[in-house]
Amino acid sequence: xxxxxxxxxxxxxxxxxxxxxxxxxxxxxxxxxxxxxxxxxxxxxxxxxxxxxxxxxxxxxxxxxxxxxxxxxxxxxxxxxxxxxxxxxxxxxxxxxxxxxxxxxxxxxxxxxxxxxxxxxxxxxxxxxxxxxxxxxxxxxxxxxxxxxxxxxxxxxxxxxxxxxxxxxxxxxxxxxxxxxxxxxxxxxxxxxxxxxxxxxxxxxxxxxxxxxxxxxxxxxxxxxxxxxxxxxxxxxxxxxxxxxxxxxxxxxxxxxxxxxxxxxxxxxxxxxxxxxxxxxxxxxxxxxxxxxxxxxxxxxxxxxxxxxxxxxxxxxxxxxxxxxxxxxxxxxxxxxxxxxxxxx
Numbered sequence: 001x002x003x004x005x006x007x008x009x010x011x012x013x014x015x016x017x018x019x020x021x022x023x024x025x026x027x028x029x030x031x032x033x034x035x036x037x038x039x040x041x042x043x044x045x046x047x048x049x050x051x052x053x054x055x056x057x058x059x060x061x062x063x064x065x066x067x068x069x070x071x072x073x074x075x076x077x078x079x080x081x082x083x084x085x086x087x088x089x090x091x092x093x094x095x096x097x098x099x100x101x102x103x104x105x106x107x108x109x110x111x112x113x114x115x116x117x118x119x120x121x122x123x124x125x126x127x128x129x130x131x132x133x134x135x136x137x138x139x140x141x142x143x144x145x146x147x148x149x150x151x152x153x154x155x156x157x158x159x160x161x162x163x164x165x166x167x168x169x170x171x172x173x174x175x176x177x178x179x180x181x182x183x184x185x186x187x188x189x190x191x192x193x194x195x196x197x198x199x200x201x202x203x204x205x206x207x208x209x210x211x212x213x214x215x216x217x218x219x220x221x222x223x224x225x226x227x228x229x230x231x232x233x234x235x236x237x238x239x240x241x242x243x244x245x246x247x248x249x250x251x252x253x254x255x256x257x258x259x260x261x262x263x264x265x266x267x268x269x270x271x272x273x274x275x276x277x278x279x280x281x282x283x284x285x286x287x288x289x290x291x292x293x294x295x296x297x298x299x300x301x302x303x304x305x306x307x308x309x310x311x312x313x314x315x316x317x318x319x320x321x322x323x324x325x326x327x328x329x330x331x332x333x334x335x336x337x338x339x340x341x342x343x344x345x
Contacts, residue, residue, distance in 0.1 A: 028247050041066040041113045042267065044260040045086065047078040047101075050093030058091065058121065067117075075099060082134050085284065085292040088260060089114040097127040103135035105287040107258020108144060135287050138202050146203025147283065148256045153193055154215065154278050155250060158222020159242055161185045166230055166238070172315070175231055179311050182223040190216030197286075204286035211285045214293065218278025221303035225274065228310025245275060255279035271296065274303050 042065065048055045049072045056071065063069040070087060072078045078090035082101045088110040092099040100118040102111040115131055122129040137144040165178040194212035197204045204211060222245060229237030252262060252270025259267040259280065270276035277296035284293035 024243070039109075039257065039261050039263070041110060042260055042262065042264050043068045044088050044110050044113065045070065046114065046117075047072050047081050047087045047090030048092075049073065049075055049078050049090070051095075054093045058093065062117070066113075075101075079134060083288075085135075085288040088258070091118055091121060093121070093125065098122045098125065098129040100129050100131040102131060102133050103287075104133050105135045105137050105144065105147075106283065107254075107260060109257040109261045138205055140202035144203065144256075146197050146201040147286070150193060150197055150203075150215075150282065151250065151253055151255045151275060151279055153189075154218050155222065155245055155275055157186070157189050157193070157219045158226060158245065158274070161223045162226035162230060162238065165227070175311060175315050178227055178231075179224070179308070182227050183220055186216050186220040186223055190219045193219075204282075206286045206289060210290055211282065214281040214285045214297070215278070217297060217300045217304070218274060218281060221274040221278070221300040221307070224307030224311070225303050226307070228307035228314070231314035232310045245273065249273040249275035252276060253279045255283070272299060274300060277303075 044066065045068045046062070047070050048058045048062075050058065059069040059071055070081075072081065072090070075090075075092035075094070078087075078092055079101050081087045082090055082103050085103070085106060088107055089103060090101040091114075092101070098118050098121055100115060102114055104111045111133070115129075118129040118131070136142070137147070141147075161182045162178075165174075165181045168174075169177045169181070191212045194204075194208060194215045198206075198208050198211065226238055226241045226245075229241040231237075233240075248269065252266055252273065253276040254260075254262050254267055254270055255276075259271055259276070261267075262270060271280060277299040281293050281296040281300065284290055284296070
């Protein structure tokens, strides 16, 4: 009867793997639960206007950790700022009541909070609040379900190409093919996702070309980053990148609520990762004519540069290694030939 001895160090390795997986699950729980448990308005930009010192008094009463209150001269200026995405909403105190300007498409959670705030202001002034949703979701998708659902296809649209292309075109020789394939896939899939959202589910509006470019850039940022990490650091790099995008990028994207609904710091981190930047760029292009899309577009471009840069470094390293091996093989062949010549009579 044959007994196979367990290799030395197996128990220690197994313990480390189990502890690492447990830590991963705990980190996943924290990433998804903590932002939700601590969600709420955090420095939400709010415009106010009113006669005399009414606007200043309102700012003094409301401004704080929840609201970033900005005073405007007229209600028209507040309305313009809301439509342009500069502020999440606004309150205009008039003789007839309180006019409330919101942008549900910019963040439904902030819109609900602004409506609740306006009711309190109206009660204090013993008047009525009238809400005007200046930037709503579409009539076919009034809750923005399609916009929220778009995040996962964009994330997996970055993960799947990197994983599948690495298996179909492995090794150093397939690196450039993988990179070209990821960029091509981003163009095709990004255009398709934008088309489904705009023409299929009618969840978004705006210029289709601009929206599609934003989605393409978001997918390219994800796929090239993961490809670059995989090419430079192997499967460990791919696993790290995938976990970063899923465990942090997804819950911290703020696509469903708006970034101002996440705790301080969490929202900033989320907007610096591709999922959050992709969501913000999609929202800006689809509902605000691209206003506010410059920063997320820049963030995504930086990620593309990082991903391509890592891939090029891996390509250069692979070529150097291949060249060194070729020289060694060629050198061995020369030595063998010389020995053969000496052995000849």
